[in-house]
Amino acid sequence: MPIIADNKDWTWVLARACPDCGFDASSTTPATLATTIPALLPRWQQALKRADVEQRPNDSTWSVLEYAAHIRDVFDLFAGRLEAMLATNNPTFADWDQDQAALNGNYDSLEPSEVSGELVQCGQDAAEAFGAVNSELWERRGLRSNGTEFTILTLSGYFLHELIHHLHDVDA
Structure with missing residues (x-):
């Protein structure tokens, strides 16, 4: 059964702490992701067991398996957006419908151990990509298709909230 789409604009998490998971993006940098993502991966591995x-x-709520597959794909999505921001001035990010991705990827029927391995690899790759960004580049910009502007710095905070928030979802 498909989940009802979440159409909220979550960019408000860049201005204030999330009341649900407690995450505060104000001190997040690409360097933060380089150390935080690897520290979070074991929690996802445990959840998948x-x-x-x-x-x-x-x-109306995904299973742990579906959340983990989503996070695996989020790692690739944000690494791709980072790559675009580094390669192009003011790129526009293609829309990504997470609910359609879950259906297309058959998240609910995947093998948990395979998702675990893929999630770890994608997470390590994303951590390395963000960690390699020189601080002079943190203000490079990119746009979502709806016009919302991100810098590499704010994209980092938005990305880390996604990871923390969904760990909160599966731990709740």
Whole structure:
């Protein structure tokens, strides 16, 4: 059963702490991602070993497996956006429908151990990519298709919130 789409604009997390997960993006940098992502990966690996990994807690919430597959793809998405920001002046990011990606990727029927390995590799790759960005480049800009502007610095905070928030979702 498909999940009801979350159409909220989550960019507000760049201005204030998230009341749900407690994450505060104000001190996040690309260098922060280089150390924080690897520290979070074991928590995802443990979550994917749960007996109920494939069970949705209710009809409107993804299973741990679906959240983990989403995060695996988020690592690639944000690494790609970073790459575009470094290679091009003011790139516009293509829309990404996370719910359609879940359906297209059959997140609910994936093998947890495979998702775990892929998530770790994608996470390590994203951590390395963000960690390699020189601080003089942190103000380079990119745009979402709706016109929302990010710098590499704010993209880092937005990205890390995604990772922290979904760990909160699966731990709740």
